[in-house]
Amino acid sequence: MEQSTFGEVNQLGGVFVNGRPLPNAIRLRIVELAQLGVRPCDISRQLRVSHGCVSKILARYNETGSILPGAIGGSKPRVTTPNVVKHIKVYKERDPGIFAWEIRDKLLADGVCDKYNVPSVSSISRILRNKIGGGPIPQNPSPTYETKNQVVPCTAAPTPIYNQFYPYSCPPPSMPAVPTAQMAPQHHTLAPLGAARPPQTTANCVTPCMMRAWAASSHSVNDILGFRGGIPQGMGQPMQAENGPSIGQNYNMNYYSMKPTVSPMYLQS
DNA sequence: CCCGTTACGGTTGAC
């Protein structure tokens, strides 16, 4: 976008792009160094990444097994699925005077939704207004009124907690002014840093990234690995899918063709 | 000195 895409320089002399994740190669290097026993403070200095960032990336890796950043932007998955709308419609038809909060309770009671994915009262009202045409109904007497900070992790029946594919977007792992020698390619067989990581189950195992499982950003894989035709940019060697149990396994190769137009932040002006 | 946490200014993408 703007010239700021070229990056800023932090106190350690490292280059970063404000608001954007660090390149994958550096994230990977952070984890690798940590596994070699390098202290976080030394990693920070060596890679010229703030210690807070090192701490965050390592903590996340320990927790989720993934080095990748979370999905930026987007919205949570819709809770007003056709099924939910259908039920709301039925409730409204059966009892035209029903309150939105009553519908909400009913959705819970009937098992249509659970507490995590039940629409908010305002959402229900909007559904009634927009999709059913029932006009606004009172939300008033609701003690459970909530429209904000509604956590909707999609735990309803068969919905997986984690995305099948790593959904995150990330710039390609190339970064000017960072010595590529420091990002010397490794054979990535990273083990968990701690004991907290759940075991990997299959070669295609989904790394449990709790953060944003809903945003299946279609350009994520290209972005994540910086793949253009299969060669990761900024990496000395291609990162193969079979690399280790924890770094490359989140991606489905089919993703590569989903959205050819990626935004390589570190390559564009 | 080390490191976990968080305010801040920023980007992103679905709605």
Add this chain to the structure above:
DNA sequence: ACGTCAACCGTAACG
């Protein structure tokens, strides 16, 4: 087409 919103980002600073 565009604005809003809520997610995420890394840095810097604090404790």
